[in-house]
Amino acid sequence: MPIITFEGHQYDCRQDETILECLTRHGLLIPSSCQNGVCQTCLSKAVKGEPTAESQKGLKDTLVAQGYFLACVCKPQADIEMAVADVSHADVGVTVVEKQMLNESVVRLRLSCDETLDYVAGQFVNVKHPMTELVRSYSLASLPDEDCLELHVKRVPDGRMSGYLHDQAKVGDRFLLTGAAGDCFYTEKDLQQPLLMVAVGTGLAPMYGILRDALQRGHRGDIHIYHASLAVQGLYYIDEMNTLAQQHENVHYIPCVMHGEAPAGGQQGDIQQIVQSSMPSLRGWRVYVCGDPAIVHGLKQTCFMAGAAMPDIYSDPFVFSEK
Ligand SMILES: Cc1cc2nc3c(=O)[nH]c(=O)nc-3n(C[C@H](O)[C@H](O)[C@H](O)COP(=O)(O)OP(=O)(O)OC[C@H]3O[C@@H](n4cnc5c(N)ncnc54)[C@H](O)[C@@H]3O)c2cc1C
Ligand code: FES
Known part of the structure; x- marks a missing residue:
């Protein structure tokens, strides 16, 4: 059983337990959120011993070289001494200036x-x-040159943070955030490359930013953007997306619903099947998929099977902890 040394104390780590699970079981409060190796809230540093390769996936090379790892996905194979990271992003104070x-x-x-x-x-x-x-x-829907940060938050039943942001936070309130992180964004590597963008629910937040960024940088290839929701009530920014499509002839906006009639200019059905039948070949395309983790995972497979190269598939799965 590997021993974890943290703040001068030793804790036995059960087989198949992550460091985060082990320390939590012993009553310690370690910062965490997604518990899936995405958000980097649990960033930790190995003082002695080796973190697993899995727990360093997605971290910058400079952090890996210094022994940083993500405690929520680190199942230690041997004894390790660790500390909470001292390089995480600094807190930034924000004020709510608009809520709608x-x-x-x-x-x-x-x-x-x-x-x-x-x-x-x-x-x-x-x-x-x-x-x-x-x-x-929460993903940023805004562009860096805009005055404010923009977040789109979906209410989750019994959700503690989404409940707070929906019900309590009001204009003038202040809180802290850290960031930014994530590698699902536009790069100018090929301005002619066709882009497929699939946003599920509030996956439209990062996609709205990525799309406008691509257009601002002069992307000339075709851009097909699908926004998927269970029902028409779950769609939003329909006017904003139609306006972008009218202003840019390379932008094609397709709102999709699982249930009920297809919205104007859109499609009805399962988003994975819609993409499969509408985009039979994605060879040479760049793909962005954001939102519900299970659907994002399925869409990545679909796009890969249709010919998109893995390095050309960017994703932002909104993973969450079951606990
Ligand atoms: C990189 C990243 C980007 C994200 N961007 C956004 C964004 O732009 N907009 C947005 O609305 N959310 C986004 N999320 C999800 C967000 O971080 C929270 O997980 C979500 O708001 C729920 O948090 P909560 O505290 O309200 O719910 P919690 O109190 O954590 O959960 C309450 C209950 O609901 C379950 N639950 C939590 N989330 C979901 C879900 N999505 N579907 C079903 N059950 C759930 C939990 O397992 C728990 O049982 C993102 C997540 C990640 C990792
Ligand atoms: S990366 Fe560990 S809690 Fe999100």
Whole structure:
């Protein structure tokens, strides 16, 4: 049984247990959110011993070289001494300057930052609950040159952070966030490359940023953007997307619903099947998929099978912890 040394104390780690699970079982409060190796809230540093390769996936080379790892996905194979990371992003204070419902279950928050946040459109920030230790990731729908950060938050039943942002946070309120992180964003590697973008639910938040960033940078290849929802009530930004499609002849916007009639200019059915039948060949395409983790996972497979190269598939799965 590997021993974890943390803040001068030793803890036995059960087989198949992550470091985060082990320390939590022993009553320690380690910052965490997604518990899936995505948000980097649990970033830790190995002082002695080797973190697993799995727990360093997605970290910058410079962090890997210094022994940083993600405690929520690190199942140690041998004894390890660790510390909570001292390089995580600094807290940035924000003020809610606008709050508006975009549909029945999605609220848009516009936040003004106390200091400039360095980010690329499509990245996410980690929002800190003002009254508890809770941290949750939200993708940025805004562009770095805009005045405010824009978040689209879906209400999750019994959700602690989404409940707070929907019901309690009001214009003028302040909280902290850290960021930005994530590698699902536009790069100018080929301005002619056709782009397929599939947003599921509030997956439209990063996609709205990525799409506008691509257009601002002069992307000339065709852009097909699908926004998928269970029902028409779950769609939003229909006018904004149609306006972008009218302004840019390379942009094709296709709203999709699983149930009920197809919306104007859109399709009805399972999003994976819609993409499969509408895009039989994706050889040479760049793909972006954001939102519900299970659907994002399925869509990545579909796009790969249709010929998109893995390095050309960018994704932002909104993973969450079951606990
Ligand atoms: C990189 C990243 C980007 C994200 N971007 C966005 C975004 O732009 N907009 C957005 O709305 N969300 C986004 N999320 C999801 C967000 O971080 C939270 O997981 C979500 O808001 C729920 O948090 P909560 O505290 O309200 O719910 P919790 O209190 O954590 O959960 C309450 C219950 O609901 C379950 N649950 C949590 N989330 C879901 C879900 N999505 N579907 C079904 N059950 C769920 C939990 O397992 C738990 O049982 C993102 C997540 C990641 C990792
Ligand atoms: S990466 Fe560990 S909690 Fe999100």
